[in-house]
Amino acid sequence: MAAAAEEAAESGGGGSPSSARRRLRIISGHLRGSPRAPEREALSLSPCKAQGGSAGPASGSIPKKRQELLKWNGWGYNDSKFIFNKKGQAEFTGKRYRLGGMVLPTFKEWIEKTFGASLEHKTTSRASLNVNDVPPSIVNEEFLQDLRATKISYSQDAEDRVFRAHGHCLHEIFVLREGMFKRIPDIVVWPVCHEDVVKIVELACKHNLCIIPFGGGTSVSSALECPEEEKRTIVSLDTSQMNRILWIDEKNLTACVEAGIVGQDLEKQLAESGFCTGHEPDSMEFSSLGGWVATRASGMKKNIYGNIEDLVIHIKMVTPRGIVEKNCQVPRMSTGPDIHHFIMGSEGTLGVVTEVTIKIRPVPEYQKYGSVVFPNFERGVACLREVAKQRCAPASIRLVDNAQFQFGHALKPQVASIFTSFLDGLKKFYITKFKGFDPNILCVATLLFEGDREKVLQHEKQVYDIATKFGGLAAGEDNGQRGYMLTFVIAYIRDLGLDYYVIGESFETSVPWDRVLDLCRNVKERIVRECKEKGVQFAPLSTCRVTQTYDAGACVYFYFAFNYRGISDPIHVYEQIERAAREEILANGGSLSHHHGVGKLRKRWMKESISDVGLGMLRSVKEYVDPNNIFGNKNLL
C-alpha cells in the first residue's frame, strides 16, 4: 500500500511501461494488505463457497459493514475528503489518491469566485446516524425462520439498512445529512453464491416479499430508493459477498465472475494473472459487475474494450420465474432478440444477476496520457468528430469546456520547485500570448493511449496531427493525467460543497455529432436561465464535457452546481432545474441517458423515449418474468 501511494505521488510523466499498472493502483485506491489475498490466486471452481456452512466473511475491498470504510453520508472512503486546513487552504486528506495530502492553493479562491461561497457560511451534516429516526424493521417471523435455515447471513441493524436505502443522488445525500428516508429496507441479506440467491428469491416468492438488489450503491437515478408505498417487507439483497472470479479461460480470453465483485477488485485480481477487462466507469472503485449489467454501464476506455454490452459473453440471472441464461458462451448468436438485452438495463426489476462471463484482455504494455489545448470548444468538438470519423480514438478522449478547464486548474497542487512553476508560467505565456488563445475561451482535450509501446507512439502522433489541423496545441501529459484524476475526486468535491451551501450534480446524455454544440450551449444556458428564474442568487456553475466519441455521436456530461444561500427549499429548486435541463436535452435531440440509467428519477420520460409500444414490450417481459412484482423497486417502467 505504501508503495502504491508513493509511486503514485512520485509519478510525474506517466508514459513508462509500468504506468498501466500504476494507474491501476491509483484508481483502485490502496491495496489493504489483506491476509486472504493469496487465497484468491487459487481460483476455485466450487459452486458455492458457503457450501461448508457459515458464510465466510467478505474478502473484497469493500467490507460487509460498509460504514467501517465508507462515508455514511457522502461519497467514498471515510479517510478521503476535501477540507480547509488551518491556513484556510484546501487540502485533500488520506493517501488513497494521488492528490492525497496535497495542498491546493488556488482552490479556495476558485470556489469563492465561482459560487460566491464563503468559508464563513457553513452548514454541517448531523455527525452520525440517529438510530431512533430510522423506520423500524418489519419482518415476518416465519420468513426469518426459513432464512435462518438457509444459513445465509443477514442483518436488521439500522445502520446496515439505511446504508442500502439510497444511491448518490443529491437529494439522497441531503436526506442523510439532514433528515431520514421514509422507507428503507427491513432486512439486508448477504448471499455468497448463485445458489444462495436462488434460495432467497424462492423465499421471497413464498412469503411475498419485495427484493431490491444492491451492488455497489453508486446509483445516481434514485434506483435504490425504496418505494414509499411498499407494504411488504423489503429485502435488500447485497451482492457484495459474491465476489469471486470463478474461472479464467485464457484460450478464449473470458472470465466467469460473480456479479457482486466491484471494479477495482476485478481489475486487481485479473491483473494478478496478467489480464484486465478494461471496463472503467468513473465509479469503478465501488460499483459492481452486476450493477454495470443492470444499468448498461459504460467505461472510460470503451474505445478499446467496449461498453458493458460489448464485453458480456454470458449472464446468469435468478428471476421469480426461474433462472435465465444461454446454453453456450459464444461471441454472437442469431436466436431471436438477444435475451441479454432484456437483462442489461433492467435495473433490478426482473431479477438478480449472479454470474457474468466477461471478455478479458492482456494488461497493456504501455500507457500514456496526453492533452491538447484548443482555442475554443467548437474547434475541440470538430477535432473529436474527426478523430471519431477516422476511427482512431485513443482508449479515452475527453474534451472539457472552459469552465471545467478552470476547475481542473484550481485543483492543481502546490508546485514543489521554482523550476516547475517557471515552466508552468512559460507554458501559459506561450499559449495565451504567443498563440493568442484566450484563457477564458480555450478548452482542453485529455487523452489516454494504451497498448504496445510502438503502436501507442504511432497512434499518438496520428491524433496530435489531427488536433493540429483544428488549431490544437499539445499541452503535456501532466494536464491529461490531472484531468482523469479529477473524475475520481470530483464526487468528493460535492461533499465539500454541501458544507458551504453549494449543491450540485452531474448528468449525462448521448447525442448525434451535428447536434453536440447546440445541445451543450442550450443546456448550459437553460441551466443558467432556470437558476435565475428560480431565485438562485448566485450564478451557477454550468459546464460540460464530451466524454465519449462514437461513429454517430458523442456522450456529453454536464456538471451543474450552485450556491443555495437564501433559498428555503434548495433540493426542490435543484430538482426543478435538473428536470428543465433534461427537457432541454430531449428537445435538442439528446437521449434520456447514455449510461446512468433511468431509475425512478427519469421514468417520466420513458414513454417519450421509447414509444408506447416499446414501453408495452418491456412491461410484458416484466409481467411474465415477475408477475407478483417481487423485484419491486419500481425502476424504469
Place this chain on the structure above:
Amino acid sequence: MSSDLRYAMKCYTPVIYKGLSPCKPNAIKSAVLQSEQVQYVIKQLAKEMGESPDIIQEEATEILDEMGHSMQLGAVRFFAFTLSKIFKQLFQRVCVNEEGMQRLQHAIQEHPVVLLPSHRSYVDFLMLSYLLYTYDLALPVIAAGIDFLGMKIVGELLRRAGAFFMRRSFGGNRLYWAVFAEYVKTMLRSGYAPIEFFLEGTRSRTAKTLTPKFGLLSIVMEPFLKREVFDTYLVPISISYERILEESLYAYELLGVPKPKESTSGLLKARRILSDNFGTIHIYVGQPVSLRTLASGRINRCPYNLVPRHLPQKPSEDIQEFVSDVAYKMELLQIENMVLSPWVLVAAVLLQNLPAMDFELLIEKTLWLKGLTQTFGGFIEWPDNLCARKAVLSGLTLHANIARLVDGHVVLNDKGVEDGAVGEIVFKRALAILMCATYRNQLLNVFVRPSLVAVALQMTRSFRKEEVYSCFSFLRDVFSDEFIFFPGISLKDFEEGCFLLTKCDAIQTSQQEIYPTDKGSVIVSFLSAMFRPFVEGYQLIFRYLSKETKEAFTEKQLIPGVRNFVFQLLEKGNTQCYEALSSDMQKNALAALVQLGAVKKKKMSNGFTYSVNQEAVNKILDMFDARIPVQKPVAARL
C-alpha cells in the same frame, strides 16, 4: 443642413448580438451556398432533372445575387442624410416609446431578434432603420418585395441599406425556397443583424391589419425549433401615421385604378408631396416575445429529432398551427400597441353621419367615442390638456383633402360632385369615403369583439345568450379574413366582447341572457353602425356571387363584375354602401366563402380559380337576413 450631415456622419457603433462573429455580406452568401441545406437541394434537383449540379449551383448563385443585401455603412449614412431631410419635410414629429427601444437594445444583445412592424406605408421600413441608426442599434436586414428592384438606383441603394429581395411567390421553386430560407436562417443563427419583415406581407391599403402570412415567419422560427439557437425574440412594432403618405393612392387602387409600378421616375414625381404635411408618426416598439416561452409546453417532442436537420421537411400540423398562432398573436400585439390619433375617432363618427354633420355634435361625439375606445383598450394619443375642439380642428386641417368645415358643418371633401355625371359623382364620393374609412379602420380591430356582439344582438333580435353567441360565431367566421381573430377561440372572443360591453354599461348579462340596457342602446347601435358597411357590403358581394353562373372564374375576373354590380346599385341609389366597391373587401368576402365551403378554390397552373355553390351562398345570405336561425349550420360546421 449641417446638422443633418453631422447626424449622417455620426460615429455609429451599434449594440450587437453577444455571439456574433462579424462577417461581410458576401461571406454570408458563400456560407449559404455551401450550406448542407442548399447543397442537398442542389444535388436532389440535379438527380431529378439529370443536370449537372454545377449548373444548378450556378442558378443558386444567381438567385442569391438577386436576393442578397450588401449592407454598407456608406449607403446607410446616405439614407440617414436624405431621410432626415425628407422626413423633416414630411412629418411634424416622430414619437417613439423610449423604454421599447431600451428593451430592444437588451434583446438584440441576448438572442437573435426578428422585427415585426405593421405595414401601412413604404415609410415603415425606412423609418425603422432610421430609428435604429439613431439609437445606435444594429441595423436590420429587411425582406422586401422583388418589385423594388425594378426601380433603378433606388433598388440598389435599398440593397446597400440592408434590404434583401424576395420574389412574390416561389412556393413551387424548391431551389429558390431553399436558398431563400437558408439565407434568412444563416443571418438569424449567426445573429448577423435583426431580421425585419412584414407579417402582413404587403402594405395594408385599408389601414386595417391584414391576416398574416406564414412563410417567412416559419423560416425564422425554424432555427429555434431545431434548437440551433437558444431562443429568438419576436418584436411586434406598431407604426401609425396621423396621415398616411399613400392614402389617395390606396383609395384609387381599391377602386380598381391600377397601382403604378414602382419606378424611380414615379418616385421623383411623387416628390410634390414633399410640400404637404403628414403630421406625426407614432412608433411603438413592443415587448420582445421569447419564442422559447411561446413554445414551452406546446411542442413537447421535437419533431426534428428523427431527421437530419439540414433536410427540407414539411412542418408537421402541430408546427403549422403553432406558427399560425404565433403570427396572430404578434398581429394582435401590434394592434394592441397601435397609437390612434384623434382624427381616427373623428373619421369613425363622420362616416356614420354623412353627408354633413354639425361641427359641435361632431366634437361631442368624438369625445364620447374617445371614452368608449379607451374602455375597449384602445391607445389614443390625446394629451390631457388638449381640448376636443382643438383636436378635431387640427385633424380637419391635416386632412383637408378628406373633409372640411363649411358653415358649422363638416362635409366630405368631394368637390365637383354637384356638376358631374352620376357615375363620376359616385366615384368621387367613393374615393372620399374610402379615404375616410382608412382612418376609421384603425379602430375596428379594437372594437370588433364587442361590436360583433352588438351586431349579433340586433340580427337575432333575441336575448338568449346561446343564439347571440351562435350568430356572433357565424359573423366571426364570415369576417375571419377581414379582422384579426386568434384562431379557434370563438367563445373567448364572445366573452371578451360581452365583458367589454358590460364594462361600458351597454349590456347586462345573466346566466342565459343578454339585455341591452336603456343607456346602452346608443352604444349598441353605434357599434353595429360602425360595422354596417361590412355586413351590408358582404351581403352585396354574396348576392352578386349567388347569381354567378360561370363554371370557374378567377379573382381578377370577379372583381370588375362585383364592382360594376355595386356601382350600378349606388347610381340608382339602391344602396349607400360605398365600401363594397373596395377590392379589398371583395377579396376578403370571396375568401370567407371559400372558408365557409360555399365557394370552391382550385389551384391551376396560372393561379387559382373559383366556382360557386349557389345554394350554399344563398343559405349564408339567409342567415344574414336572419331568415333562418344561424344555429344549425354553425353547429354543423363545428
